[in-house]
Amino acid sequence: MAEQVEWLSEDEMKAWLAFFAAAALVDRKLDQQLKDEAGLTHVQYEVLSRLSDAPDRELRMTELADTLFTTQSGTTYQISQLEKAGYVRRRECRGGPRGVWAVLTDAGYDVLKQAAPGHVRAVRNLLIDVLTPDERAAVASGLGRVRDRILAAQGPCAGSSSG
Amino acid sequence: MAEQVEWLSEDEMKAWLAFFAAAALVDRKLDQQLKDEAGLTHVQYEVLSRLSDAPDRELRMTELADTLFTTQSGTTYQISQLEKAGYVRRRECRGGPRGVWAVLTDAGYDVLKQAAPGHVRAVRNLLIDVLTPDERAAVASGLGRVRDRILAAQGPCAGSSSG
DNA sequence: ACGCCTGATTTCAAATTTGAACAACCCATC
DNA sequence: GATGGGTTGTTCAAATTTGAAATCAGGCGT
Known part of the structure; x- marks a missing residue:
C-alpha cells in the first residue's frame, strides 16, 4: 500500500x-458580523439570499440544499427555523x-435587505x-474550476444511476 | 443608515x-475522504497534524485552538475524543x-501517518x-494576506489589553 | 385496483460546535 | 500570608449538523 x-x-x-x-476565518468573521448586526447566522443569510435570487423567490428544498452545499436534513432544519421566524x-x-x-416572505425579504449592506x-x-x-x-x-470539478464529479451521480 | x-x-x-x-466543497470532500479511508474527521486530522508538527509533538490547548481557528471548548471536546481513542x-x-x-501518542502518530497519503x-x-x-x-x-489580516485584527486583542 | 419502486422530504438520535459560566492557578501587591 | 486580577482550561446547556431510517406521493407493470 502507500503507493x-x-x-x-x-x-x-x-x-x-x-x-x-482564509476559508475558516472569513466564514467565522462573517458569522459574527451577521449575528451582531442582523441577528442572522451566515447559513440563514445564505438561505434568504438564494431564495431572493430565485424566480418568484422560491426554491424546492432539494435545489436549496444543493446551492447551499449542505445536506437536505440540514436544510429542513434551517427552513423550519426561518419559518418560525416568519422569514x-x-x-x-x-x-x-x-x-x-x-x-x-416579505418579512424575510426585508430582513435580507437590511442585512445585505x-x-x-x-x-x-x-x-x-x-x-x-x-x-x-x-x-x-x-x-471556480475547483468548485465546478467537484460539482461535476458528484452532480451526475447524485440522482441517476446510469446515463 | 445604509450609508x-x-x-x-x-x-x-x-x-x-x-x-x-470551493471552501465548503473542498472541506466536505476532505471530510468524507478521511472518514472513509482513515476513520478520522477533518478536524481530528488537523489536530493530529498540528501536534505532529509541533516540537516534542505537543501543544498547549490554547495554541492548538489558535492554529485550528476554532474555540477553546471545541478543542477541549476534540482532545477528549482523541484521548479516548488513545491518539x-x-x-x-x-x-x-x-x-x-x-x-x-505513538498510536496517534501511526494513524496520522497512515491517513496522510x-x-x-x-x-x-x-x-x-x-x-x-x-x-x-x-x-x-x-x-495568505486575507488570513494574516484577520489574524492581525484579532490576535493582538485576544490576550493582552495594552502592549 | 394493487403492490412495488423511485424520489423528495422529514424525523430521529448521535455527534459536534458554540458561548457563557465556572474553577484553578499564576502573579503582583498589600 | 492573604487578596485581586488576569490567564487557562473545563463544564454546561442550547443550537446546529449529520446520516440513517421513516414517511409520503406518484408512476408503472400486472
Missing part, C-alpha cells in the same frame, strides 16, 4: 494553508411536479478589497 | 462565490508555565493540481 504519494512542495503547502485558513413559508405543490417549495461591506473588507485585481481574477477562475 | 454600500461587481461576485463554494494524551504541567499540553492525494486532486501555477501563487499570496 508513493507526491507530497506538497513548500509553495503548494503555502497555497493550501492560506486557502484553508420563509413552505408551499406544498400536490398537483404538479412533486415537492415542497420554500418561499421567501453590512454583509457586503464585510465581504469586501475581509476578502475582496484585500486581493489585488490579478489575485481576484485568479481566485475567480481557479477556485 | 451607500459599494455592491460587488460581476467579477468580484464571481471571485466571492468561487471562494465560498492523544493530556499532560498537565503544574510546576512550570501553567497549562495543559496535548501530546500526540490519502489526505494529501485528495488535497491535490481537489485543489492544488486543479490550479495553474499562477493561480496557485495568487491563492497563496492573496488568501
